[in-house]
Amino acid sequence: MPGPLDAVDPRAAVVEDRLAGVGRIVAVTGSKGGIGKSVVSASLALAWADAGRRVGLLDLDFTSPCSHVILGADEGFPGEGFGVDPKDTAGVSLMSVAFFAPEVAVPLRGDEVAGAFLELLAVTRWGELDLLVLDLPPGLGDIALDVVRLVPRVEFLLLSTSSRVVLGSVERALRLLTGLRVPVLGLAENLQQGNDQGVSRLGASFGVPFLGALPYDAGLEDALGDPGRLRATAFFAAVRRLAGRLSG
Amino acid sequence: MHEFALADAVMKAACRAARDAGMSRITSVTVRVGELQQIETALFEFSLSEVLPAGDPLLEGARFVVEAEPVRFHCRVCDLGFGRGDLEGEGTDDALEAMHFIPELCHAFLRCPRCGSPDFAVVAGRGVTISAVEGEDSPDAGPT
Ligand SMILES: Nc1ncnc2c1ncn2[C@@H]1O[C@H](COP(=O)(O)OP(=O)(O)OP(=O)(O)O)[C@@H](O)[C@H]1O
Ligand SMILES: [Mg+2]
Ligand SMILES: [Zn+2]
Numbered sequence: 001m002p003g004p005l006d007a008v009d010p011r012a013a014v015v016e017d018r019l020a021g022v023g024r025i026v027a028v029t030g031s032k033g034g035i036g037k038s039v040v041s042a043s044l045a046l047a048w049a050d051a052g053r054r055v056g057l058l059d060l061d062f063t064s065p066c067s068h069v070i071l072g073a074d075e076g077f078p079g080e081g082f083g084v085d086p087k088d089t090a091g092v093s094l095m096s097v098a099f100f101a102p103e104v105a106v107p108l109r110g111d112e113v114a115g116a117f118l119e120l121l122a123v124t125r126w127g128e129l130d131l132l133v134l135d136l137p138p139g140l141g142d143i144a145l146d147v148v149r150l151v152p153r154v155e156f157l158l159l160s161t162s163s164r165v166v167l168g169s170v171e172r173a174l175r176l177l178t179g180l181r182v183p184v185l186g187l188a189e190n191l192q193q194g195n196d197q198g199v200s201r202l203g204a205s206f207g208v209p210f211l212g213a214l215p216y217d218a219g220l221e222d223a224l225g226d227p228g229r230l231r232a233t234a235f236f237a238a239v240r241r242l243a244g245r246l247s248g
Numbered sequence: 249m250h251e252f253a254l255a256d257a258v259m260k261a262a263c264r265a266a267r268d269a270g271m272s273r274i275t276s277v278t279v280r281v282g283e284l285q286q287i288e289t290a291l292f293e294f295s296l297s298e299v300l301p302a303g304d305p306l307l308e309g310a311r312f313v314v315e316a317e318p319v320r321f322h323c324r325v326c327d328l329g330f331g332r333g334d335l336e337g338e339g340t341d342d343a344l345e346a347m348h349f350i351p352e353l354c355h356a357f358l359r360c361p362r363c364g365s366p367d368f369a370v371v372a373g374r375g376v377t378i379s380a381v382e383g384e385d386s387p388d389a390g391p392t
Contacts, residue, residue: 008378013261077345083253084349097353100346104356107366116352123253123349
């Protein structure tokens with residue numbers, strides 16, 4: 001029937017296009033807050049860049065972005081060309097809402113989070129990348145669900161600690177993701193202190209590979225914001241091994 | 249300058265919608281541009297009508313109608329409906345630029361003029377939407 005078709009959101013039509021030059025897309029989650037998703041995401045991206053891969057990092061924590069702090073990115077708006085260009089930070093192509101709204105709180109409700117995410121996907125020009133890392137906010141809310149819905153070929157890397165409080169939450173995340181048939185690359189342990197096998201056992205019970213442990217590193221805090229010092233930490237050495245295992 | 253990326257999105261979404269509806273040619277696309285995003289209309293229209301249509305035969309001779317849509321907010325706390333003109337001042341250049349890239353950032357920079365809350369809904373005039381795609385059916389598009 002000829003006739004007007006109405007109300008189409010144009011942004012969804014170009015998400016695949018915008019990500020067409022990107023090889024693999026790895027979303028880092030763990031559902032629980034404060035377990036190191038952001039430091040692991042940024043360090044993974046940096047380790048891959050150091051290994052000569054073309055890497056992007058998208059900070060999807062709109063209310064408390066911190067990738068730019070971890071990698072020590074320059075302030076100011078990103079460049080604009082055909083779309084918006086990520087900022088080259090220590091060899092990583094970084095995109096964050098912090099570039100647009102530094103130092104102000106960004107209180108967003110669910111549908112607004114989804115709107116901002118779709119806008120970023122539609123206008124960011126990643127170019128050719130081997131890998132794009134997505135740093136997810138805590139929880140399995142709007143952003144995690146939109147990543148599953150909108151991002152083609154996405155694979156999840158789950159992070160946990162050996163605390164029972166965290167393990168229970170990660171178990172629920174694993175159940176959800178495997179139930180949705182979303183590819184899960186594996187499970188890594190962060191903030192390791194003892195020699196607990198809880199995280200590897202959890203992975204085994206879901207048939208998900210255990211990718212190793214990242215130690216608790218008291219020197220990490222002082223290295224944040226300085227890629228040179230970050231690279232010298234024991235934490236980063238372990239992330240480098242994780243990066244090798246994931247891309248090998 | 250990222251108007252070009254938005255125009256490209258409009259173009260691809262219009263073509264996809266038209267193909268899904270079995271059209272063989274698009275005659276016109278109506279695009280609503282929300283006040284909040286402050287699109288540079290001249291650049292946007294130029295991308296739509298001069299640069300991009302070459303990419304898809306469906307768009308040959310298509311007409312683009314760009315309509316401005318005023319922004320309307322509704323405060324979830326005190327129930328006030330308000331518009332751009334009800335706000336104090338224009339906002340700093342950086343705030344305007346931020347909302348140009350990501351309209352949702354209005355919640356970081358704008359406040360309800362009555363109660364001061366950032367918890368308002370953008371009920372109209374957020375960004376770019378396609379309000380209508382008109383065209384002609386493919387001759388081979390099944391009986392109806
Ligand atoms: N292995 C580690 N050794 C020492 N400190 C760590 C380690 N991993 C993370 N941290 C510290 O823990 C804090 C939280 O880390 P991070 O912000 O990366 O967690 P997150 O999971 O992204 O948090 P959120 O859920 O808020 O997004 C940071 O101060 C970080 O430096
Ligand atoms: Mg984080
Ligand atoms: Zn109010």
